[in-house]
Amino acid sequence: MGYQESWLYIEPQHKFKKLIQAYEKAEQSGYYEVAGAEPHSVIVLKQPFGDIPAGKKLLWVCGDRGFHCAAGVFGGELKCSGRLRVIPVEAVLDGTDDPRMEGLDFDSPAPSENRYMKRYSVANYAHRMRAGLAR
Numbered sequence: 001m002g003y004q005e006s007w008l009y010i011e012p013q014h015k016f017k018k019l020i021q022a023y024e025k026a027e028q029s030g031y032y033e034v035a036g037a038e039p040h041s042v043i044v045l046k047q048p049f050g051d052i053p054a055g056k057k058l059l060w061v062c063g064d065r066g067f068h069c070a071a072g073v074f075g076g077e078l079k080c081s082g083r084l085r086v087i088p089v090e091a092v093l094d095g096t097d098d099p100r101m102e103g104l105d106f107d108s109p110a111p112s113e114n115r116y117m118k119r120y121s122v123a124n125y126a127h128r129m130r131a132g133l134a135r
Helices: 013-028 070-074 122-130
Strands: 003-011 037-045 057-064 083-088 117-121
Touching (some): 003 013, 003 037
Antiparallel strands (some): 037 057
């Protein structure tokens, strides 16, 4: 099918917590050991991207493009209503050379940020959420 990177954006935004909870359930069940797409980062926008306003949260998902949907990413663990949009990363960014990517470290568990966005590993964000540190 081919490799793809996408942003998952849910409206209303208060449902974003449900995405993280579904990720944790899928991770605990071993789903990502066999699935073709996995959330790798949480992105908090500091500036608008297209029609997505600043301050909104997204999941950055990587893997087989055939799995870039709610069932494929969360293995059936996502139990919430809301509008989930799958946005191919190339529709909003111009690859790794895009200046809006400067300073972001996608390989680190530690947060990184620039003037456009803040990036957390999904595992780090889930931990922060359980500890009451994520907003």
